[in-house]
Amino acid sequence: MLQRRLLLIACLSLCAAPALAQDPISSTAPPVPTPAPAPDLGKTVRVDLKTGAGTIVLELYPDKAPITVANFLRYVKGHRYDGVDIYRAVHTPGVPETGFIQGGVQNDPKRVLPAIRLEPTTVTGLHHKDGTITMARLSPNSATSDFVIMIGDNSSYMDANPAGTGDNLGYAAFGQVAGGMDVVKKILTLPADGHARNPVMKGQILDPPVVIISARVEN
Numbered sequence: 001m002l003q004r005r006l007l008l009i010a011c012l013s014l015c016a017a018p019a020l021a022q023d024p025i026s027s028t029a030p031p032v033p034t035p036a037p038a039p040d041l042g043k044t045v046r047v048d049l050k051t052g053a054g055t056i057v058l059e060l061y062p063d064k065a066p067i068t069v070a071n072f073l074r075y076v077k078g079h080r081y082d083g084v085d086i087y088r089a090v091h092t093p094g095v096p097e098t099g100f101i102q103g104g105v106q107n108d109p110k111r112v113l114p115a116i117r118l119e120p121t122t123v124t125g126l127h128h129k130d131g132t133i134t135m136a137r138l139s140p141n142s143a144t145s146d147f148v149i150m151i152g153d154n155s156s157y158m159d160a161n162p163a164g165t166g167d168n169l170g171y172a173a174f175g176q177v178a179g180g181m182d183v184v185k186k187i188l189t190l191p192a193d194g195h196a197r198n199p200v201m202k203g204q205i206l207d208p209p210v211v212i213i214s215a216r217v218e219n
Helices: 002-015 066-077 181-188
Strands: 045-051 054-060 085-092 095-104 132-135 147-151 173-179 205-217
Touching (some): 147 181, 173 181
Antiparallel strands (some): 085 205, 132 147, 132 173
């Protein structure tokens, strides 16, 4: 379950910087506010994520993951992703061409929105395959802005596993890279020897990070 532990560490990083620290939301916390899903989004919505390394086109599935997509679109339409970073690249041990990249507002109090309810893969029917975009989280119902894009199939590690013990809910996949997967793979290969606030992330922090110039819904 190494990949799942790595993604869990990804979420812990969001609470590590004193200036941006927020208390993690535990699995026993009261129900969190969730954005109301827009009923007129249709089956897919495309978002152009323009980065300093190139453009990544995301195809989102509001018919399958309405809460998670609505939340992501609130950040996009509010321009909350503009100017923030893709800041982390994690390689699968022994398979360096696979792994994931991570970006988001990193709990910037001026940009972050309330956490949302987790939509597990057992509910959405989506899976963490190559190019899947999913939400970083700490505990269930704690995801806010930070997202992760898979390089390689991680379904066996990231999908919900009802037969598993402990936190077996997995992560909220909500879309797929529809264009620019070459950009995603290029980001994975960039220097990642930046300062790690958490020692276990040594060798995973992009230096320099890749700036998200803009995120816009395609017309």
